Amino acid sequence: MPEGLDPKLAHVVSQWPHDRPLNACRFDPLGRFVFCGSEDALVERFNLADGARTLFTGGHETWVISLASSRDGAQIISGGCDGKISWWNTIGDAAPPVRTIEAHKGWIRALDVSPDGTLLVSGGNDGRVCLWNIADGKLVRELSSHTRHVYSVAFHPQGKFVLSGDLIGVLKQSDIASGAEVRTFDAKPLHTYEGGQQVDFGGIRSIAVSPDGKWLAAGGLYKASNPLGSVHEPLVLLFNWETQKLERQQIAEGITGGVIWRLRWLADGSLMGLSSGGSGGILIFWKPDADKDYFRFGLPNLARDMDLHPDGLQVATAHYDKHVRITRLAAKTA
Amino acid sequence: MNIHYACKSLEHRIARRQFLGTMAVAGAGAMTGGLGVFSTPAVANQLRSDQKRIVVFNMHGGLSQLESWDPKPGTATGGPFRAIPTSVPGIHISELLPETAREMHHLCLVRGVNTSEDDHGKGAYMMLTGRRQTPAADYPQIGAVAAKALTPADTSLPGYILITPGGGGGRGADSAYLGPKYSSVQLGNGNPPQNTTRPEAMAEASDVARQDLRRHVNERFLNRRRTAVTEAFTYSYEQAQQLMRQRDVFDVTKEPEADAERYGKHDFGRHCLLARRLLEKGITFVQLSHSNYDTHNENFNFHIEQLAEFDRSFSCFVADIAARGMLDSTLIVVLSEFGRTPNINQYYGRDHWSRSWSICMGGCRVPRGHAFGKTSADGTAVEDGEVDHGKLFRTYLEAVGVDSSGSFDIAGQQIPIADPAVSAVPELLT
Structure with missing residues (x-):
């Protein structure tokens, strides 16, 4: 447990600007940098020590919306709206992508690296979930695909399975070795079809x-009474991994405009979610034994992505107002 | 609301001739008490090679010009999508419309639209009537104008069909001073007109008998009190009778299954295929809509979803109209009430924007494979070829051969067909 971890003491310690609104952020596993993707074709590196910004170009034609770090911290991997994945060396001056x-x-929309550091998983709007060799970028295999856009992917900590979630609330557990679908979790509460507006909305x-x-x-999100107008509330579905039972629907009362963009577990057993929308950018904290949050921390601006530093105390958030911010979940230091 | 037939206006003389003429064709006693613009289905289905038609695709809520016809990739306002080449060298559109890009040689982009109205209702009114809404006057929508100006006298089908995305049906209140005869017949979710099947409990002979009785009573009444209201009332009954006889015209399931597959097995695909069918059967004006583009929130996600659906069906429609030799006689218009802000808001949304947006046209006199007008690099202003709703409205009419400077004679009053203060856009007419 990180010394001093206490979400109720959260406070912003740093913020650094970019030229465009930010879409994504990830710390490097060695805790030196935070990388961002933005509403341009760049990857930005911010040095946590001094905020120095380095721009990486040449990998993408358009927005960068997903990031993942190699386990050794040597490379940051970016996914774009152009359907491309780029590998970048994390240290040194800005250089073209490795590949x-x-x-x-x-x-x-989503990337993740396997616990052993050998595989990268990607999920795309084409419904495919792909495993790549992180060392050379070769396709290893495709996992069970989705009928709609894939919004999220994650390796299971044990390294045998990949989880993938889509627009309509289908959450698949796929076997890495065979690529076959093992189980499907029903996350349909996270999907809304709004008949009046004739739109599908939400997603995992x-x-x-x-x-x-x-x-x-x-x-x-749920309660999407007006998807086109950003009227919806954040929601987390908590499943028992073994039984697949939906144990809890974790909510945040009073947040009438919000969607959970990212979830991370803290060392104290709390689940931290980034909610953003009409109610602002908010870090929300739940315990697994309660439906309602026990604390929320308002960020200065709407945020689109969040990551937890390897120290378990610092939180990076990528903001619409063109800033990446670092929030510390502990008491202020002198 | 008495009609002053004594005014001897051309409109009324024509209507009177139609009435009498069809009565004569129908035979003594068969159509008395009815309005005589209908004839047999065989005649109605005979498509005239010179008949001009219009189809309007209303992108409900406000299609983003930046995600469709006027992309600005790589700019702060451009969003995440790339531009792709089309079948016309030099013209690029959003990558969300790959199939439409292949049909661009049939189409014409109008990229300098400035309507200066960011309200949904007012913007829609302007784009469909060519006038700004005022409390002092109401104007007919383009469908009603087309129905009156273009529909052959001997057709037995309604001139203005509105395919609505939801259920419902009936008649629209969209013809203003042209009267209910030219208002839209609405096909809720593309289904045939409501109440056009004889109730099962009623024998055919009984139905014939009650219709004869109705006509007989109508005839007596009309002989003494002919008014616009009574005429429209009678017309509605007779039109309903004709719709019942020609219900198949509206039945999209009569189209080949392969075409249904090609257009897409979703509502909009079915509606586009129905539009093709209706135009082929001789309907003058068809309007369909696609919802919903009012994307203040997550504009890009919604445009991916919506435009994927639109692209497939619309491109099939354009290709088919061209392949069937109907492009010379069919004006295609893709419009909205306005566009969307170049600025991307904090919810990944775009808001209402009417100062620099785009529409798409095609067919009839409209130049093919052309892009007219230009916006600034960030899309916030029209730099060249600015047009507004009034000019576009007149251009639509001129494209189908209607003199937009003319007038309708309504009860002896000359009412301009279109806004006399503006003119058609010559660059959009060949």
Whole structure:
């Protein structure tokens, strides 16, 4: 347990600007940098020590919306709205990508790296879930596909399974070795079809398995009475991993405009979610034994992505106002 | 609301001739008490090679010009989508419309639309009537105008069909001073007109008898009190009778299964196929809509979903109209009430924007494979070829051969067909 971890003491310690609104952020596993993707074709690196910004170009034609770090911290991997995945060396001056592959037809909304660091999983708007060799970018195999856009992917901590979630609330557990679908979790509460507006909306925006493997959390939104007008509330579905039973629907009362963009488990057993929408950008904290949150921390601006530093205390958030912010979940230091 | 037949206007003389003429064709006693613009289905189905038709695709809520006809990739306002080449060298559109891009040589983009109205209702009114809405006057929508100006006198089908995305049906209140005869017949979710099947409990002979009785009573009444209201009332009954006889015209399931598959097995695909069928059967004006583009929130997600559906069906429609030799006689218009803001808001949304947006046209006199007008690099202003709703309305009419500077004679009053203060856009007419 990180010394001093206490979400109720959360406070913003740093913020650094970019030129465009930010879409995504990830720390590197060695805790030196935070990388961002933005409403341009760049990957930005911010040095946590001094906020120095380095821009990486040449990998994408359009927005970067997903990021993942190699386990050794040597590379950051980016996914774009152009269907491409690019590998970048994390240290040194800005350089062209190590490699770029044409990975999906359409957006790559989510990336994750396997616990052993050898595999990358990607989910795309083409419904495909693909495993890539992280060392050379070769396709290893495709996993069970989805009929609609894939919104989120995650490796199970034990490294045998990949979880993938889509727009209509289908959450698949696929076997890495065979690619076959093992189980499907019903996350349909996270999907809305609004007949008046004739739109599908919602989706499984984030997946997070608790470190002990007991809980599978799927985040998104519900009560979407006006999808086109951003009227919806954040929701987390908490499944028992073994039984697949939906144990809890975790809510945040009073947040009438919000969607869970990302979930991370904290070392104290809390589940942290980033909610953003009409009610602002908010970090929300739940315990697995309660439906309602026990704390929420308002961020200065709407945020689209969040990540937890390896120290378990710092939280990065990628904001619409063109800033990446670092929030510390502990008491202020002198 | 008495009609002053004594005014001897051309409109009324024509209507009177139609009435009498059809009565004569129908035979003594067969159509008395009815309005005589209908004839036999065989005659009605005979498509005239010179008949001009219009189809309007209303992209309900406000299609983003940046995600469709006027992409600005790589700019702060451009969004995440790329531009792709089309079948016309030099013209690029959003990557969300790959199939439509292949049909661009049939189409014409109008990229300099400035309507200066960001309200849904007012914007829709302007785009469909060519006038700004005022409390002082109401104007007929383009469908009603087309129905009156273009529909052959001897057709037995309604001139203005509105395919609505939901259920319902009936008649629209969209013909203003042209009267209910030219208002839309609405096909809720593309289904045939409501109440056009004889109740099962009623024998055919009984139905014939009651219709004869109705006509007989109508005849007596009309002999003494002919008014616009009574005429429209009678017309509605006779039109309903004709619709019942020609219900198949509206039955999209009569189209080949392969075409249904090609257009897409969703509502909009079915509606597009129905539009093709209706136009082929001689309907003058068909309007269909696609919902919903009012994307203040997650504009890009919704445009991916909606435009994927639109692209497939619309491109099939355009290709088919061209392949069947109907492009010279069919004006295609894709419009909205306005476009969407170049600025991307905090919810990944785009808001209402009417100062620099786009529509798409095709067919009849409209130049093919053409892009007219230009917006600034960030899409926030029209730089060249600015047009508005009034000019476009007149251009639609001129494209189908209607003199947009003419007038309707309504009860002896000359009412301009279109806004006399503006003119058609010559660059959009060949």
